[in-house]
Amino acid sequence: MAEISFRDVTKIYGDGTEAVTSLSLDIADGEFVVLVGPSGCGKSTLLRMLAGLEAITSGEIIVDGSVVNQMHPRDRDVAMVFQNYALYPHMTVFANIAFPLRQARMNTAEIRRRVTEVAGTLELTEHLKRRPASLSGGQRQRVAIGRAIVRQPKVFLLDEPLSNLDAKLRVQMRGELAQLHTTLGVTTVFVTHDQTEAMTLGQRVAVLNDGELRQVGTPGELYHRPADLFVAGFIGSPSMNLLKAELRPGGDSGRLALDSGPAGVMAIPEAAAALCAGAPVETALVAGIRPESLLLRDPATASGDLPRARVRFTELVEPETYVHLVGDFSGVDPGDPDAPPRDTLVARVRSDRVFASGDEVALEIGGTGLHLFDIDSGRTLR
Amino acid sequence: MFDLRSAWAKTGLSILAVAIAVTIVLPVAWIGALSLKTGREVYNQKFLPDEWVPGNYITAWREFGLGGYFVNSVFVTVVSVLLTIVVALLAAHAFTWLRFPGSDVVFTLLLLGIMIPPAALVLPLLIEARHLGFYNDLFGLSLVYVAFGLPISILIFRGFFAGIPGELVESARLDGAREWKILFRVIVPVARPAVVTVTILLFLANWNDFILALVLLRDAETYTLPVGISQFIGQYATPHELIAAASLIGSVPVFILYLVLERKFQQGVTAGALKGRADDASARGRGCRGTP
Numbered sequence: 001m002a003e004i005s006f007r008d009v010t011k012i013y014g015d016g017t018e019a020v021t022s023l024s025l026d027i028a029d030g031e032f033v034v035l036v037g038p039s040g041c042g043k044s045t046l047l048r049m050l051a052g053l054e055a056i057t058s059g060e061i062i063v064d065g066s067v068v069n070q071m072h073p074r075d076r077d078v079a080m081v082f083q084n085y086a087l088y089p090h091m092t093v094f095a096n097i098a099f100p101l102r103q104a105r106m107n108t109a110e111i112r113r114r115v116t117e118v119a120g121t122l123e124l125t126e127h128l129k130r131r132p133a134s135l136s137g138g139q140r141q142r143v144a145i146g147r148a149i150v151r152q153p154k155v156f157l158l159d160e161p162l163s164n165l166d167a168k169l170r171v172q173m174r175g176e177l178a179q180l181h182t183t184l185g186v187t188t189v190f191v192t193h194d195q196t197e198a199m200t201l202g203q204r205v206a207v208l209n210d211g212e213l214r215q216v217g218t219p220g221e222l223y224h225r226p227a228d229l230f231v232a233g234f235i236g237s238p239s240m241n242l243l244k245a246e247l248r249p250g251g252d253s254g255r256l257a258l259d260s261g262p263a264g265v266m267a268i269p270e271a272a273a274a275l276c277a278g279a280p281v282e283t284a285l286v287a288g289i290r291p292e293s294l295l296l297r298d299p300a301t302a303s304g305d306l307p308r309a310r311v312r313f314t315e316l317v318e319p320e321t322y323v324h325l326v327g328d329f330s331g332v333d334p335g336d337p338d339a340p341p342r343d344t345l346v347a348r349v350r351s352d353r354v355f356a357s358g359d360e361v362a363l364e365i366g367g368t369g370l371h372l373f374d375i376d377s378g379r380t381l382r
Numbered sequence: 383m384f385d386l387r388s389a390w391a392k393t394g395l396s397i398l399a400v401a402i403a404v405t406i407v408l409p410v411a412w413i414g415a416l417s418l419k420t421g422r423e424v425y426n427q428k429f430l431p432d433e434w435v436p437g438n439y440i441t442a443w444r445e446f447g448l449g450g451y452f453v454n455s456v457f458v459t460v461v462s463v464l465l466t467i468v469v470a471l472l473a474a475h476a477f478t479w480l481r482f483p484g485s486d487v488v489f490t491l492l493l494l495g496i497m498i499p500p501a502a503l504v505l506p507l508l509i510e511a512r513h514l515g516f517y518n519d520l521f522g523l524s525l526v527y528v529a530f531g532l533p534i535s536i537l538i539f540r541g542f543f544a545g546i547p548g549e550l551v552e553s554a555r556l557d558g559a560r561e562w563k564i565l566f567r568v569i570v571p572v573a574r575p576a577v578v579t580v581t582i583l584l585f586l587a588n589w590n591d592f593i594l595a596l597v598l599l600r601d602a603e604t605y606t607l608p609v610g611i612s613q614f615i616g617q618y619a620t621p622h623e624l625i626a627a628a629s630l631i632g633s634v635p636v637f638i639l640y641l642v643l644e645r646k647f648q649q650g651v652t653a654g655a656l657k658g659r660a661d662d663a664s665a666r667g668r669g670c671r672g673t674p
Binding site for chain 1 (some may be wrong): 553559568
């Protein structure tokens, strides 16, 4: 097991592309950290630099107290599971798992013992004589994991290892990976672009965008206290609604006026009042409202001040419904290239509430899912 | 539009294929028939001999010392093919997975070698061979074959390696394997069709080479088969039936090699035609950029 430190790590490719910019991150011994971000954010590059598969342009990577910048991959004592498994196609499952042990010139009896043990843990015992081509995706994935854990490395690296699996298998493997980490306790760095995977697996999650580390924290911290617009928009499914707005005095805890004409003022719920305490009044800012905190009211009975919206379509995700709304709002792009267009809102409601396309609703804020951001810097206002 | 799947098209294509096959097989059959004729029958207009003389093969082997030429050819071909394949594999591995500064320039320069026909270099080669002491030497001739075989071999290997997922190499590196082990334990087994293809191509070229062997070998005891057979041609008489028999004896090893490796050869020739290979345990991935 090992501690890992990235100190001002930068990676610039030969063509001038800056993949990682002055990134610093500490990972504790035995911790499970997930690097998450959209495609091209530098997360895989960071992992590959840690593995020694990419040279570092500047900065230091420290594993277990030693700077490993110039160390060959085989000397770093890290094991990696690749997105496409990278199994040796001409070798049996046994030979694949045994490969790193053979390179370490371990004696045959010990190799047999370890491979058998790992195969037992990963339920591969009956497949040891088969070749990768005759295995299912999940079994191949297990072989790749087996090959990585068999030599008991200091660090375990996983580069989008679940993305080639179907949805059901992905959920199952997610659970097994978490279980495996609990059992082995090896420092693990997991790369994914799937924020659900990141939030369910990581003890801590590091969010990257454009080669920069935007925030690192527990899944709860990222969800409830995003550091900036990008993290707010990236973490959570469906994404947080981001709208131009301003705070106005009034009511018990103040009011939020959306940039949507005269009818667009919502009372800030008491539970969220603390979040708005330090924010400037009557200044343009960005309001972020989690879909579960966007309450849909009957326009006939709701206050005339409340902003109105129309239902575009609904998605039934039992036991909830995602209601996609369109209205006269000014959406804000958080800078995530994979994010959906920002001219619509999403509300998350119980599936027993029925909405049809074109229905008008009044919008209200409930709960604690309100966040305010500086309109220029995108930083959270607290 | 002309439909290639129609019955007419199929019939037409079949006739064309048979015509091509006949064009290729006919000269071989003609040589076969010739090798069984008597010396007097060689110039008559009949395809098949009136008097069958299988003894021509024994005569060619014994009287013209074909055995010695045969051994020389086997030595030169086996040594040159093995050396070329090992060196080309190492070079292709470096060009594909260990990108070094100037690797593209070196690769392009290497490819220029394919464009120069060996016959054009005969004179400088002869002078060079005399200076470097490999004139009239079978191992020396093997080295010349290696030099001429390397560019095309590297080109084929590199093309095949480029289709192998870079993660296989990276994974082996992380698993603690050294570069030579990665090449021979991981890459070569996956690239076996390419190795077979190159083996057959080199074997054919080196086994059948006449011009370089003629120029670089002086003494009769060093002659390879093609040069040795050419010695059958006399000033006043040429035993065509024995030359035909000797030629067919000389083609037996190539024929056997092809039969043994046929399936792998076809896989190698068609490799890259399909996106995924038969064994898709690893999806096609990016090439790796090398280690620091």
